[in-house]
Amino acid sequence: MYDRFEKLEEDKKMKIINAGLSVFSENGYVKTSIDKIVELADISKGSLFYYFESKKNFFIFLYAYCTKKMEQLAMENETNFMAYTDFFERLKKIEAIKTDLTVKYPYMYSFLMKAYVETAPAVQKEIQKINQKYTNTETLKIYENLDYSKFKEGINPQMVIQLVIWCSEGCMNQLLMKRKMNPSSAVSSEELTEIFQVFDSYMELLQKNFYKVEYL
Numbered sequence: 001m002y003d004r005f006e007k008l009e010e011d012k013k014m015k016i017i018n019a020g021l022s023v024f025s026e027n028g029y030v031k032t033s034i035d036k037i038v039e040l041a042d043i044s045k046g047s048l049f050y051y052f053e054s055k056k057n058f059f060i061f062l063y064a065y066c067t068k069k070m071e072q073l074a075m076e077n078e079t080n081f082m083a084y085t086d087f088f089e090r091l092k093k094i095e096a097i098k099t100d101l102t103v104k105y106p107y108m109y110s111f112l113m114k115a116y117v118e119t120a121p122a123v124q125k126e127i128q129k130i131n132q133k134y135t136n137t138e139t140l141k142i143y144e145n146l147d148y149s150k151f152k153e154g155i156n157p158q159m160v161i162q163l164v165i166w167c168s169e170g171c172m173n174q175l176l177m178k179r180k181m182n183p184s185s186a187v188s189s190e191e192l193t194e195i196f197q198v199f200d201s202y203m204e205l206l207q208k209n210f211y212k213v214e215y216l
Contacts, residue, residue, distance in 0.1 A: 002061060005051035014104070016041045016048070020062050021107035029059055029120040060126045063115045066108050067130055073101060085147045087157065088207045091164050095199055102172070102192065109172050150215040160210055167202040171195050 005013065019040035024032050034055055038045050052058040077097045084090035101108060118127055148157050175195045208216060 002051060002057075005061075008051075012043075016043065016051075017062065017065065018105060018107060020058055021066070021105060021111040024059060024062065025107045025111035025114050028114060029055075029118050029123050032059075056122050056126075059115070059123050060130075062111065063123075063127055064130050066105070066112050066115075069101060069105070069108070070112070073097065082145070085145060087146050087148065087150065087160070088203050090146065092200060092203055095168060095196065102175075106175070109169070113169065150211050152210060152212055155210050160206065163206060164203070167199060167206075171199045171202075174198070 005016075008016075019037050022040060023037045027033075032055070034045055034048060037058075038048050041048070048058065052061060077094075080097060081090050081093045084093055098109075115127060116131075118124060143161065146157075151157060151160070172195070175191060178191065
């Protein structure tokens with residue numbers, strides 16, 4: 001459907017994709033200006049419409065593209081993180097695996113989070129169709145065969161999972177806020193190391209509060 005776009009050089013495609021992810025993640029579908037996207041992508045508005053025909057098509061393309069990337073990431077790295085049965089060790093491993101995508105697509109996670117709950121009628125149904133196509137089967141695997149016996153009595157692991165997700169999102173948002181100061185440069189290994197150190201400190205805090213003493 002987007003053959004014209006796919007024929008572009010990889011660097012140019014990545015610049016257009018990341019420009020779209022950046023602006024849509026900040027403003028949502030309705031408030032996003034195509035002018036801002038093409039300015040960041042360093043292309044003309046006519047070029048963007050030549051590749052995607054409309055703002056709607058571009059948004060849906062990005063959502064489908066990112067969702068597929070996430071599914072591929074889960075499938076390719078399943079054996080890496082499934083070897084860990086400890087709750088916190090596995091989730092920390094998963095966060096480390098995400099590093100590669102974070103380097104290539106700094107705004108992917110914030111875009112997906114905002115797009116997932118997008119209510120604009122123009123794109124809402126298409127998002128729901130994509131969500132049905134890419135079921136959560138691969139995502140749910142990250143919680144299979146975990147050892148929940150280490151938790152203190154009365155602790156709900158599902159609530160801890162939600163806390164971990166919020167911590168992860170918060171750390172990623174912290175990185176993105178810094179990226180706004182210099183959005184054109186690649187994410188450095190130092191930036192990622194700093195963010196994952198913060199994430200690890202939160203994981204240690206949660207582990208100390210929710211694990212039985214003998215497992216600390």
